[in-house]
Amino acid sequence: MAWTPAFAGDLAGTVVGVVDGDTIDVLADGRSVRVRLAEIDAPERRQAFGTKARQALADLTFHRAVAVVDEGRDRYGRTIGTVTVDGRNINLALVAAGLAWAYTRYVVHPEYVTAQDAARAAKRGLWADPHPTPPWDFRRPAGAR
Template sequence: MFRLCLVFFLLTACRADEPSRALINGVVIKVKDGDSLVIRDDQNQEHQLRLAFIDAPEYSQPFASEARRNLDRWVYRKRVQVQVMDSDRYQRKVVVLYVGSTDINSEQIKAGFAWHYQYFARGKQSSADYDRYQSLEQQARLGKIGLWQESEPLPPWDYRKAHKGN
């Protein structure tokens, strides 16, 4: 009996460390860039959001404004459902965003306006979604869609590293 209680306690303690998978419903009130936005939830609270598992071009990179406009077309003033995956160092909720049943994060990749952010996706994203995001990026690359029209687009994480402190 002691062992059974110990196992139950350990399993419960491990689950407490898992990131929250809360769901939030609301309306998008601002699109900041190709992978961040603000919603107002049903309790009239505002939430700063960062789209999980993708990375869109930074403001001064090619296709940054197109990425923001594409996200805006999908979500601005629309009712959305947010699956919270984590939070970042800026206190934004890191989320998968849905309009109806459409995964908007993957739509940014499909349209060629974001990279699949493999570094953060590994181990956090389901293997099926990981493979789907990879496939969507590969299709956009091969089709030279969006930012993939550039001969060698610079990933935002490399751009940030090169411009750190500027």
């Protein structure tokens, strides 16, 4: 879990809102920026562990100074980024705690898969469930599953 971005971040500010387990609002330069955590996907609110994932993200970031490495925009206009607090990669911490999946479709850094494998082996967080449903499957319409 040692990987951290190579530079301090493209955005620095204070977390003023936690939307769900993988999305925060950062107040930077007097404006609010919605940030979707890169390379991970947390359970949806209505899904098992959704509330725990959101609470864990709040515990790690709310009202704290963060640095965000800007990795582009998603289709909803959110900034996609790697979030750090005091040098700690929060995205990776959530996966290691078993409160988010490594979003394999978008994973660039293998540390996310390694952290997920360790959390699964230890049955941490959502991995305590023998058959956890990934959020991308949960979001898919019932007829398409």
